[in-house]
């Protein structure tokens with residue numbers, strides 16, 4: 001095993017995970033931050049947030065050499081943007097098209113990938129965005145990781161606080177009310193799901209890159225409902241993010 005860098009505190013080999021996202025009004029950014037926080041729970045994970053900004057798009061072309069360099073040295077890339085008109089946001093699409101250069105050299109081949117999106121409606125056609133992101137990852141030769149959590153809010157006792165409350169597996173879906181600012185972005189369940197997804201991606205990246213043993217976190221439907229109920233009962237952070 002070749003390890004260039006070691007996290008001395010945890011004695012774990014290093015991996016680099018980058019969450020690359022676009023957000024017009026800040027709701028998707030909150031999701032990106034929670035995802036990054038989850039990824040940081042994995043020993044050895046160096047986690048970056050890279051924002052795709054509208055001002056870096058000129059005549060329909062996005063360019064930011066620093067972000068492209070960061071992505072090239074990342075082991076996993078998580079893509080996120082709001083759902084706008086049932087599609088990835090225009091700014092994020094400009095970024096995707098700019099990935100034509102690493103596409104031609106297969107620079108991102110066999111990096112791990114995941115995706116997330118935010119919208120105002122419960123469905124809002126978010127699946128179309130996750131499909132676009134997953135196809136993009138496939139074109140780049142990447143290995144896609146889904147959410148892997150049981151669905152929530154699909155029974156009489158369910159609520160917005162449930163883990164995976166929108167029942168999405170291809171990638172992470174979150175919903176924010178159209179009349180509320182980013183400080184209310186998503187639900188507590190969405191934020192926990194984002195953290196769990198980030199932790200899952202980073203953990204699997206450690207296994208993929210450094211052959212670090214990975215314990216699959218299995219949360220049964222019963223355990224998921226108990227976690228969601230504890231979210232409703234407490235104001236503080238739940239003790240168990242992993243369900244372990």
Ligand SMILES: Cc1cc2nc3c(=O)[nH]c(=O)nc-3n(C[C@H](O)[C@H](O)[C@H](O)COP(=O)(O)O)c2cc1C
Pocket residue numbers: 022023024025026027028029082083084085086087118119120121122123124125176178
């Ligand atoms: C031009 C536009 C198109 C939108 N299209 C959709 C849509 O197709 N489905 C949906 O549920 N919400 C839609 N929304 C709502 C946004 O997805 C929602 O406000 C989201 O939280 C914005 O995220 P942001 O703050 O990260 O930009 C749209 C909003 C705008 C401004």
